[in-house]
Amino acid sequence: MAGFARHAIFAAFAVAALSTSPANAQSGSAAQDLSYCAGAVAAHANLDVLSYPTGATGEWAPVLGRILDRLNHEEGVEGMTGRYAASAAKGYWLEQPAARRTAAANECRTRFGGE
Secondary structure (H helix, E strand, C coil): CHHHHHHHHHHHHHHHHHCCCHHHHHHHHHHHHHHHHHHHHHHHHCCCCCCCCCCCCCCCHHHHHHHHHHHHCCCCCCCHHHHHHHHHHHHHHHCCCHHHHHHHHHHHHHHHCCC
16 A cells, blocks of 8 residues: 555655656656656665655765756756655665666666766
8 A cells, every 4th residue: 555655655656756748758758767766766775756865875975966956957847856856766776676776776877977
């Protein structure tokens, strides 16, 4: 039941992020990709997207920081809205097999986490 609630919350945030005007369609897609990736990285590295950077250490902490910074600049998901979406995505990723979670985190690091 908790998994269903997390998926419903993630879906609600994704819909909210994507329900911007047609002129912002590209931005909505980026917001969804960034929140998805922030969740994958956070789940893989056991980081908390809501309290980041507090307590964030290790090689994945700066990757998450760069993704959250980009997410924070996307229209409609600035600030905590984006972090809530990323937290819901983390819940999704925690329910996935470790190999799939690791592959997604590595792909996200390549796409968004580079310096």
